[in-house]
Amino acid sequence: MAAFAEIQSVPEAQNAPVDVTPQPRKKLLGREFYKSIGSPKYIVAPMVDRSEFAWRMLTRSFMSPEDAKRLLSYSPMYHARLFREQAAVRSQHFQPTRAAAGQNDESLFLDGNPSIDRPLFVQFCANDPEDFLEAARHVVPYCDAVDLNLGCPQGIAKKGNYGAFLQEDWDLIYKLINRLHTELSIPITAKFRIQETKEKTLEYAKMILSAGANIITLHGRRREQKGHATGLADWGYIRYLRDNLPPETVIFANGNNLNHDDLERCLEETGADGVMSAEGNLSDPSIFGKLPPVGSEGREYWRGENGKGGYRLDAVLRRYLDIIYKYVLETPGPERKPLYLPSDPKEEEPEPETTAEEEPEDGPPKKKQKQSKSKNKRPNSPSLGVMQGHLFQLLRPMIGLHTNVRDALARSRPGDMPAFEHVLSLVEKAVKSGLDEYEQFPERFAESPDAQLTGSKATIAQYGRPFWVCQPHIRPLPEEALENGALKLKKNAVKNESKENGSEEKATNAGAENSAAPSADLADASTTPLVSG
Structure with missing residues (x-):
């Protein structure tokens, strides 16, 4: 028992950061590059304001020291133009050196430190090749690759014209990837979502690879699948890419991975080289670790x-x-x-102390107090x-x-x-x-054996x-969300439906058949998650 508990504690093998000056290295590509970083099987997904240094370290802490070294992590998604233009944005979000954290010291600190935070890919959203390249140059010494986000389905990505909303502009995507492939000293990778058909998804992947992407990550959901319309990811699309792309292509699978058993099942069913977890990791940071006997x-x-x-x-x-x-x-x-x-x-329970911050569970809420400026100041x-x-x-x-x-x-x-x-x-x-x-x-707490x-x-x-x-957070399926009002048909969809005489039964059946891939006519009635796709 003691031996297992020792392995699972915050690993002492990962000591406090040391000053390891990054050395120039030969640029490896494709599967050769993948092998050079340990052929990672498990990957922490890029998540907006969620896959930062401390969370990556927490995730590693549930793995043995050797397994932790092979865990690939992505940074949160950064906005390429802002990252390029504003030093304050860089230091606020990415702190590879103590100087970036506001100290008078150029030694290595946290993000991408070779002694504790590798392998690491840094992800950007971008729609301008020059912005993308210059932003990437800031992180080159502190990561193993730069990733282009082509999967973010949120409204802010639509407004900013990035993420999954670039997928109709193949020419721009090619230029973004190819510019970094030809001019950056480390590899470029890309993460994207499935298209309307397996065949179109394959063509999309081929274009991304031809531009110079060294590793591709496929999220098995379409752009419309988000919030209560998330539904299920389709691993069949990932398997289709594996079966129709050259064997030297490195593919990561993403979607539907709620616990450790799902990770292994996903690898087996898709044939992917690695499996990525986003929301599953947020609900359970031990998802990549082995369970105790x-x-x-x-x-x-x-x-x-x-x-x-x-x-x-x-x-x-x-x-x-x-x-x-x-x-x-x-x-x-x-x-x-x-x-x-x-x-x-059994110990004698101490007398409960009432603190200024603690309220009785059933008591009235306190009046909202104004926060002082110092409390609202963003930490460094x-x-x-x-x-x-x-x-x-x-x-x-x-x-x-x-x-x-x-x-x-x-x-x-x-x-x-x-x-x-x-x-x-x-x-x-x-x-x-x-x-x-x-x-x-x-x-x-017993389960009912007869429950259907x-x-x-x-x-x-x-x-x-x-x-x-x-434990993972389980969303209602889209048809369940429609039934309970969390998901609504868009106005034009309702109008079209009312025009069709006797079409109600037909629409219901069609909705059930396509529950794993909601249509663009569904509108989420709640807030969408922060996971970037």
């Missing part, structure tokens, strides 16, 4: 009577905060007691500014039941570590209450865990 769970991992389990939320939050202290703040974290287990000797580390967003996604299973955790998290501010420690203390109490309830009343479940309910039954365990 039965009987070796320790205090961090929980396994139920049915054999299903996962890492405890309090354990993951502790790791995350400790990584922030160690690498970002470079200060010792607080001393922590061992995580609670119901089998521990990209890893601090996104902590609250990460924790809302990580703690999603818990905060609906334990609203005091939600409220405390909502009051946290970037860089306010006492506030996040307070959130941790509430999470630990919530986990303790859940573990105790499971020990006393396991029947409350379909759609997202069946998926939740398969992937769901008790609230104190990391």
Whole structure:
């Protein structure tokens, strides 16, 4: 048990950053390049304001030191023009040296540091070859490749003319990739979405490869599939590329990877070289790590009577905060007691202390107070500014039941570590209450063997865990979202439907057949996620 727990702690093999001056290297291409970075099988996806340094380190911490070295990570998506033009944007989002973090020191720091943060690809959205090239030159010494985002489906990408909204302009895409392929000293890669047909997707991929892309990542969803219209990714498209492109083509698969078992299944079904996780990684940063054997769970991992389990939320939050202290703040974290287990000797509960920040779970909300300018000031580390967003996604299973955790998290501010420690203390109490309830009343958590479940309910039954365990967020399928009003037909679609006499039944059947690939006539009635596609 002790041996496994030691492997899973924040790896000591990944020591504090050292000054390793980047050396010029021969530019390798295609599969030769892929082999040179360790032929990574698992990949942390590029995510807007989510795949930053501390989260990459947290993800690696659940892997053995050797496996962690082979994990490929992408940076968050950066805007090429802004990154090129504004030094403040570069230092705010990418800190490879201490100077970029505001220190009077040119030594290597966090992003892309060879001792702790490689291999690393840096992703940009771009629509101008010159902007793309000049932005990329800023990161060349600190990463292994530069990636072009051709998959972002969000409205801001449409407005800015980048991401998936370039896919009709093949000439521009070719110029963007080819310019970097011919003039940049490191490889260029690209990430994109499936097209209307497998044949068109193949032609699209061939064009991207002919422009000079050394690795391609295919997300098995179309541009329209986002928010409540996300539906299911189609791995068949990825398999089609694998079967129809030369074997030396390196392909990464993306989409529908909710837990570790899905990763292996995806690799097998698609034939891809590597598998990428975005939202699955945000819900469970241990997704790439091996599960502890039965009987070796320790205090961090929980396994139920049915054999299903996962890492405890309090354990993951502790790791995350400790990584922030160690690498970002470079200060010792607080001393922590061992995580609670119901089998521990019973201790007398201390008198609860009421803090200014804690509210009773059922009490009225406090009046909103104006925040001082100092509290609203953006911290100088990209890893601090996104902590609250990460924790809302990580703690999603818990905060609906334990609203005091939600409220405390909502009051946290970037860089306010006492506030996040307070959130941790509430999470630990919530986990303790859940573990105790499971020990006393396991029947409350038992699955009904006779339940006939379909759609997202069946998926939740398969992937769901008790609230104190990391688990994927399962969205309703598009037809379910239509039924409950979260997804609506666009006005022109409703108008066309009403014109067709007796077409209601036909439309319903067609909608069911195409549930895994929603049409452009569906409008999401809620906020779309931050994952960039």
